[in-house]
Amino acid sequence: MTTDDTAPRSLLDLTFAELEREFVTAGLPPRHAQSFWRVLHHGLCQDFSAAVDFPPPLRRWVAEQVGEGRRFFVEALTAMTDIASGDGQTRKFLLHLADGQSVETVVMGFKNRHTACLSTQVGCAMGCVFCATGQMGFVRHLRPGEIVAQVRHAQRALRADGDEGLRNLVLMGMGEPLHNYDAVMTALETISDRRGLNLGPSRITISTVGVVPGILRLAAEQRPYRLAVSLHGATEQERSALVPASQRWPLAELMAACRTYFTKTGRRIFFEWTLIAGTNDSPAQAKRLAGLLIGLDAHVNLIPLNPTGGFTGIATPSTPVRAFQKTLQLAGIPSTVRQRRGIDVAAGCGQLRSTRLRAERLPSVTV
């Protein structure tokens, strides 16, 4: 792949170190990078023409380098759709990207305790059968700036409502984060930077369907984020029926990678289990799941299925959910049943975009 060095670059694609290098090259003192970064990321600034507090050399750099037809621009995502659930606890945005694609960002929670669920790709190559994003196929990776811009959009929306902003982030929206590893790590470096958006690494969860090389890389690089692994099946056959990626990274290989991750980082791993009635919700399957997790610091999140148009399965009712959880508990595995939020706003990842694509007949590409 070739990159065009003359093409305008999103300032949100730059880490602090890259911005600092830009400033040094331009002959500006490195401390100006701090001021600029703070206004850009902490202040969520979109238009620098009003940044009158900048010292003259920095104002000149901004005037020469940032804006339409110049070297840098500030990414802004506009909401094509912005809907709130009836209970007011979920707000879902379908955000428009510069090339006409769109991604979903969801904000969930109560006052001052909000979590944003971010997308990392347009579509997804992993093809999980119950997932609306998997059903639409892979279109492209997001750039770091497009991931950072989702956080800015969510923060702005919360601040406009008088809220302090986000507390937690989960990378569980459209796309497989570890399939877009470098862009995701660059974005998270910016998002967790204390001088800017300042969302601490322990408040950021990367959710993977089981991309083994990515898990091993997280461990080798000692990345400080929380890891969630979607299992959904505790035998190879049951899992690959729901998660085709299991054929590429078989269950045994995935669990070995989780053990390596735990040995190297000492960190708890969260395991996601979407409960589908009559498919993966029996006490016997709970026992097999518990067997897989022996020796790990594991926590299981049980998530009754969010319905999607392209999958006929239905959510496990509450009585078998409790029985499944009880079986895990007896085996010493802690678990939480996650509330299904925002079904009335199609909060399962990819649902809003699929609906819009169907309505507009926009092309979706599978590679």
Ligand code: SF4
């Ligand atoms: S569940 Fe996640 S990994 Fe699986 S297809 Fe959907 S977006 Fe991709």
